[in-house]
Amino acid sequence: MSTELSREQIEELPEMDVAMTLLLQVDEYILQYRDPKTENGAQSLIGAFGGKVEEQDREEDDEENINTGLNAAKRELLEETGLDIALSDFHRLGNVHVVLFL
Structure with missing residues (x-):
């Protein structure tokens, strides 16, 4: 079975x-190991800290969702690690398109 998707197929997801x-x-990145028993997905995988953007993260005048994403990143990091890092210490790198295969 091929897992290669066309641009049109990706846009429909x-x-x-x-x-x-x-x-x-x-000079080292700290990553997260996902609990194999978690209900949140990505079990037993290693990756970045994070999760879904929630309504509480959104700002009204944030048309490009820059502050929204930073608010969500800060909240998720606090929830997952207990680290309460100042929003000014976060640096937005860009957007990522993730395709999940279930």
Whole structure:
């Protein structure tokens, strides 16, 4: 079975806003190991901290969702690690299109 999708097929997939955080300590990245028993998906995988953007993260005048994404990243990092990092210490790197295969 081929997992290669055309641009048209990708554009038809449902979209979801998520925020991800990469933690850099000195010159090493700190990643998250997902609990194999979690109900939230990505079980037993290693990756960035993050999750879905929630309504509480959204700002009215944020047309490009820049602050919305940063708010979500800050909230998710706090929920998953207990680290309460100042919003000014977050740096937006860009957008990522993620395709999930179930």
